[in-house]
Amino acid sequence: MSLENLTRNYHEILENLGENPQREGLTGTPLRAAKAMQFLCHGYQQSLEEIVNGALFESDNDEMVIVKDIELYSLCEHHLLPFIGKAHVAYIPTGKVIGLSKVARIVDMFARRLQIQENLTRQIAEALQSVTNAKGVAVVIEAKHMCMMMRGVEKQNSSMHSSVMLGAFRDSVNTRQEFLQLIRN
Structure with a gap:
């Protein structure tokens, strides 16, 4: 799970929603969302x-x-x-x-x-x-x-x-x- 790729994908999602990922409230959102998704899905990196x-x-x-x-x-x-x-x-x-x-x-x-x-x-x-x-x-x-x-x-x-x-x-x-x-x- 590449943090860089996830960040880029969230940036594109924001753009496709009609948002400006560069505006003040969203400047760090793609990275934060990517880190959150990595955490929420960390079970893929674990084994029994x-x-x-x-x-x-x-x-x-x-x-x-x-x-x-x-x-x-x-x-x-x-x-x-x-x-x-x-x-x-x-x-x-x-x-x-x-x-x-x-x-x-x-x-x-x-x-x-x-x-x-x-x-x-x-x-x-x-x-x-x-x-x-x-x-x-x-x-x-x-x-x-x-x-x-x-x-x-x-x-x-x-x-x-x-x-x-x-x-x-x-x-x-x-x-x-x-x-x-x-x-x-």
Whole structure:
């Protein structure tokens, strides 16, 4: 992701909108916007191995582990507008647990890419499953989408909920219900 190319592209966007990128309020905007886009999409520069960094620990725990209310910020791949929400992530360990912060970092790595919420939910679940070899993984994301709020249908109070259930969460109604009840509290 070349900062120089992104800056030049934002300069052209401003011109194509009928703005003067040289006017006082916009003189540094192309560079600032390019830096912001690099930050908002830094998940492309990360890998699952780098994020986890060996933070798997032996454990006899075979009960559900839940990390609730992980805030997330992403960009809709259709309009490049933000969607903002929270993820609830659970897994059932099989001899190893993952460092707590790593769950949030996995959410961020995938959220910091151009996304649709449905794919983001699946990517988080599959990544956690592949790293932990858990009996099951569950991910629920609740988010508000600026593409629904700022343009188009302009529905200010709408939110989207998506879920992916793998392994025991998919196979067992009781396990799935326990997870869903715990994230509601």
